[in-house]
Amino acid sequence: MKSKRFGEEGPVPYRTERIYNVGGEWFFSIRKGADHGPFKSEEEAKAAMVEFISDQLLIENLPHTKPESK
Numbered sequence: 001m002k003s004k005r006f007g008e009e010g011p012v013p014y015r016t017e018r019i020y021n022v023g024g025e026w027f028f029s030i031r032k033g034a035d036h037g038p039f040k041s042e043e044e045a046k047a048a049m050v051e052f053i054s055d056q057l058l059i060e061n062l063p064h065t066k067p068e069s070k
Contacts, residue, residue, distance in 0.1 A: 018030075018049060019042060019045050019046060019049065021042070022038075025037060025038030025039065025040075026038060026039040026040070026041060026042050026044065026045035027039070027045060028045050028046075028048065028049040028052075030052070036048060036049070036052065
């Protein structure tokens with residue numbers, strides 16, 4: 001069952017699964033960039049996806065500094 005995301009109104013739009021299996025190997029997809037994998041299990045792929053998202057959130061929240069002028 002598809003659920004609404006925070007702030008969404010109206011019908012739930014079509015969404016693809018982020019975790020998928022090809023030939024017994026597991027992968028996860030992201031919007032921008034290459035898919036990640038293969039992983040040995042669905043659980044391993046999910047854990048890697050959570051770690052990837054956590055890393056991206058950390059990077060986005062780092063203070064941006066200007067290069068020093070010389």
